[in-house]
Amino acid sequence: MTDEGCSAVTSALKSNPSHLRELNLTGNKIGDSGVKNLSDLLMNTQFKLEKLDLCECSIAEEQCLILTSALKSNPSHLRELNLSKNKIKNTGVNHLCDVLKDSHFKLERLRLSSCKMIDEGCSAVTSALKSNPSHLRELNLSGNELGDSGVKNLSDLLMNTQFKLEKLDLCDCSITEKQCLILTSALKSNPSHLRELNLSWNKLGDSGVKNLSDLLMNTQFKLEKLDLRKCSITEEQCFILTSALKSNPSHLRELNLNWNKLGDSGVKNLSDLLMNTQFKLEKLHLCNCSITEKQCLILTSALKSNPSHLRELNLTGNKLGDSGVKNLSDLLMNTQFKLEKLDLCDCSITEKQCLILTSALKSNPSHMRKLYLNNNEIKNTGVNHLCDVLKDSHCKLERLSLRNCGITDVSSLTQSLTNTKALQFLKELDLRNNIIGDSKQQLIDVLRDSNCKLSVDTDPSPEVPDRVQSQEIPGVQSTKDDML
Structure with missing residues (x-):
């Protein structure tokens, strides 16, 4: 929506203000008239809004002044405010600060991510x-x-x-x-x-x-x-951090160490922690941590001894090797291991290793919901093994990503989705950066009327042979590349 649409919505709300508790206009350009109408609404004592999300709404400093002035006149109801990704800068922040100081303003969540604030603005907030x-329980000043x-x-x-x-x-x-x-x-x-x-x-x-x-x-x-x-974070620092966690293990549920070098001592300490039955970690992210095959073996062996809590595991960008894949597969076969999300992108996984992994998934298929295998050479043989998982009546996979996996034929995948219950659950299938040729259209036809979002590429045109082109079809969509 642009200025006119946002203005129409906020104007309509002015005529019936008393019930709305949450308003999310994220990603729309509110414009001057939209801001003016919204401000009139915020000043209305009958309007008891509790959650206002204006992330990425192209709000400038002057518009921020109008909005915060409105909040100052009716401050007692709002509990969540998101102004992230707007260029409110230091001037806009100063006006917001007048509201934050008001004892009647009982805000619990404040998000000001990427608002172009520097020292002075952050200091003012x-x-x-x-x-x-x-009152405040959540504060986001990222970026x-x-x-x-x-x-x-x-x-x-x-x-x-x-x-x-x-x-x-x-x-x-x-x-x-x-x-x-x-x-x-x-x-x-x-x-x-x-x-x-x-x-x-x-x-x-x-x-x-x-x-x-x-x-x-x-x-x-x-x-x-x-x-x-x-x-x-260096290997020595990782050792210090994991040693600290070992002495107080019972609370942490999510740990993200992506893009740091754990080293042997860090991996050893983390593994000791994973074996501790008091440590009930649910999400572990170790993307691009320079983990070697030997270190992967140590980590997966540790998880095998305490398998019941983990729900998400990200090992993207590490070399698992045969022993790491074998140990991880043993873990996946354990009925106590109820992993829901597994990310193994760019792990140099071969067709043979894919067979081992998928065989493990076949023996314990009911928990996995998201599987990411992008940038591995699993090829058509690997896809065929994955099809055996999808054919299992207990499989409830919702997202499968096979981007840039050397796949040239998806006819077996199409057949699996046609003749099984898998399509009832599958919501996203990403096959971009694979040249799947003639078998692509058949897959598109199968998914056209489903709830599954398919991401595929058109064949490069002769004029621009190096450019990957995306194809969008009703029920079949292309998405932007995700950030790691």
């Missing part, structure tokens, strides 16, 4: 929250530069015992080692409330990792989700 700390003053104010806030934040997202905030030390020190003084922490894409450094590890060892710190993607 965190300073404003210091004067009204008791903004906190700077020294922003980190200082946020740290003061985190130390306040009235501040009971449960979820903190500081991904890609240009946090330095010194700033990380200040933040983690603050958390150490008020550790009991936080449940989710995202510090990904920041350089924690030795002191930051050490302080975070001290925090993880604290039995009062009951963190459930820890995201440290792309934090330049």
